[in-house]
Amino acid sequence: MQMKKKVILSLLALVILNACGTTAFTGRKQLLVFSDEAVSALSDQSYAEFLQSAVISKDALHKEMIRTVGNRMVTALTAYLEGIGQPDYLTGLNWEFQLVKDPAVNAFCLPNGKIVLFEGILNFADNPNHLAIVIGHEMGHAVARHGNERMSQQALLQSAGQIATQVFGQTKYGQNEQAVKLFAQAFAFGSNVGIVLPFSRKHEYEADRIGLYIMALAGYDIYQTPNFWEKMMAHNHSSSFDFLSTHPADIKRIAAIAEILEEAAKYYRDPELRVK
Numbered sequence: 117m118q119m120k121k122k123v124i125l126s127l128l129a130l131v132i133l134n135a136c137g138t139t140a141f142t143g144r145k146q147l148l149v150f151s152d153e154a155v156s157a158l159s160d161q162s163y164a165e166f167l168q169s170a171v172i173s174k175d176a177l178h179k180e181m182i183r184t185v186g187n188r189m190v191t192a193l194t195a196y197l198e199g200i201g202q203p204d205y206l207t208g209l210n211w212e213f214q215l216v217k218d219p220a221v222n223a224f225c226l227p228n229g230k231i232v233l234f235e236g237i238l239n240f241a242d243n244p245n246h247l248a249i250v251i252g253h254e255m256g257h258a259v260a261r262h263g264n265e266r267m268s269q270q271a272l273l274q275s276a277g278q279i280a281t282q283v284f285g286q287t288k289y290g291q292n293e294q295a296v297k298l299f300a301q302a303f304a305f306g307s308n309v310g311i312v313l314p315f316s317r318k319h320e321y322e323a324d325r326i327g328l329y330i331m332a333l334a335g336y337d338i339y340q341t342p343n344f345w346e347k348m349m350a351h352n353h354s355s356s357f358d359f360l361s362t363h364p365a366d367i368k369r370i371a372a373i374a375e376i377l378e379e380a381a382k383y384y385r386d387p388e389l390r391v392k
């Protein structure tokens with residue numbers, strides 16, 4: 117028994133050693149058991165299912181605005197990461213921006229870079245700068261591989277016992293039943309289509325930070341961000357299909373955003389040229 121325990125522990129240690137990554141921009145060490153490709157493929161399946169049940173918005177004006185902002189953010193992020201020799205952070209990300217006909221004040225991003233906004237959020241984000249705040253935050257989750265990290269943490273928790281060898285027989289494993297289950301748990305996707313479980317506080321703050329950096333790289337006005345979140349916070353939300361239920365905003369979080377604005381401003385090529 118002792119021996120078995122020892123074997124499992126050393127296996128887990130091996131997995132952790134082999135499965136550490138660092139986040140883009142912030143350089144935080146993170147546990148990544150899955151390959152980017154595997155997580156991306158799982159996201160593709162969920163996204164296809166989501167699109168089958170969702171109604172795509174007919175609001176041509178806002179759809180165009182979202183695509184324009186999204187593409188500009190993607191172009192800026194890609195150029196930056198390639199420029200500093202870190203294009204690997206883009207592996208598995210096939211960005212796409214959708215607007216669905218749904219009054220919920222909501223938005224989400226899957227780990228494959230598919231970003232979905234619900235029409236309800238346009239009540240708060242109806243200009244390019246505000247859309248860039250929402251899109252930047254969602255892109256932040258994706259580029260920091262928060263989905264993979266959450267799945268990996270759950271895999272580790274669930275596997276600390278007797279199934280350690282079974283699950284971790286190989287690191288960076290591809291798509292199998294276990295991975296499909298973990299993805300479903302990590303995102304609660306499927307039964308509640310369109311609901312992505314809340315990320316941890318740490319992930320929220322990190323997505324805020326990276327979102328601001330991407331906004332600045334793309335030339336959007338990061339200084340509108342605290343106001344935007346205050347407006348969102350004041351919105352009396354009652355539905356569980358709500359952006360604030362998955363992205364809890366409070367005074368502390370808004371204060372944290374305000375504190376990093378100057379640092380994020382360093383990512384502007386020319387702050388004078390930012391979108392008004």
Ligand SMILES: [Zn+2]
Nearest residue numbers: 315320323363
């Ligand atoms: Zn978030």
